[in-house]
Amino acid sequence: MNYLYLGLGDLYLPAAAAAIHLQRIMPGEEELLQLPYFRPACPADEGRLYLAGRDMFGHNVYLTFVSEHPDIFVRGIQSLLGILKLPRDAMQVIPVLLENPRVGTLCRLLQKLGLPAAANYLGLRLVRNRKSDLLGLAAWKKHHGG
Numbered sequence: 001m002n003y004l005y006l007g008l009g010d011l012y013l014p015a016a017a018a019a020i021h022l023q024r025i026m027p028g029e030e031e032l033l034q035l036p037y038f039r040p041a042c043p044a045d046e047g048r049l050y051l052a053g054r055d056m057f058g059h060n061v062y063l064t065f066v067s068e069h070p071d072i073f074v075r076g077i078q079s080l081l082g083i084l085k086l087p088r089d090a091m092q093v094i095p096v097l098l099e100n101p102r103v104g105t106l107c108r109l110l111q112k113l114g115l116p117a118a119a120n121y122l123g124l125r126l127v128r129n130r131k132s133d134l135l136g137l138a139a140w141k142k143h144h145g146g
Contacts, residue, residue, distance in 0.1 A: 001057075002091045004049065006073065007065035009104030011041045012123035013096040014063035017134050018052035021061050026135060029124050040107040040119045041065050047073065065104075070095055094137055098126070 003021060005014035015038040019027045032038050037050050045065060052061045066073045074093045081090055098104055103126060110119035127134065 001089065002060045002062065003055075004077070004091055004093045005052075005061070005063045006070055006093055006095050006097075007041070007063070007104075008070050008095075008097040009041065009065060009067050009101040010098050010107065010123075010126070011037050011039060011045060011063065011065050012107070012126050013098065013130060013134070014065060015039075015052070016127045017094065017096045017137065018061050018063045020134055022053045022055055024056070026131060032124060032127060033120060037063055038120070038123060039116075040111040040123070041104060042108065042111075067101075070097065096134070096137065 003018075005017040005021070007014040015035050016027070016032060018037075019032065019035055027035075037052070046067055047064060049062045049064050052063055055061055074095070077091055077093055078088055081088055103122065107119040107122050110116070110122065
């Protein structure tokens with residue numbers, strides 16, 4: 001089984017969700033800032049799968065983002081699994097979507113303006129505001145009785 005945390009215009013939420021999956025707890029702010037993918041997304045990141053690690057059950061945990069239409073991305077993954085003759089549950093896609101996609105744009109703009117600390121502060125606020133949602137959707141909890 002593989003898990004993919006899918007963001008919409010943002011890597012902050014998928015990175016936090018993957019970290020929760022791997023650590024089975026909510027990481028602190030300093031831990032989040034140390035994650036390699038806890039940063040504003042750039043166009044080269046879109047659709048690219050990043051391996052966050054392996055969970056305690058040996059499952060790979062990935063993250064990515066798309067700028068639009070996460071439902072189409074999910075269908076594409078499901079179609080690819082079919083083409084490769086893999087079971088549909090070989091990749092569990094878990095959407096971790098921003099309530100307002102403009103926030104991801106703002107994070108990227110802050111990064112381009114040379115204000116990465118401001119972008120990361122906003123990313124931390126996103127995670128803090130969605131903490132209960134992130135803890136509730138962690139795949140390890142749903143699939144392993146966490």
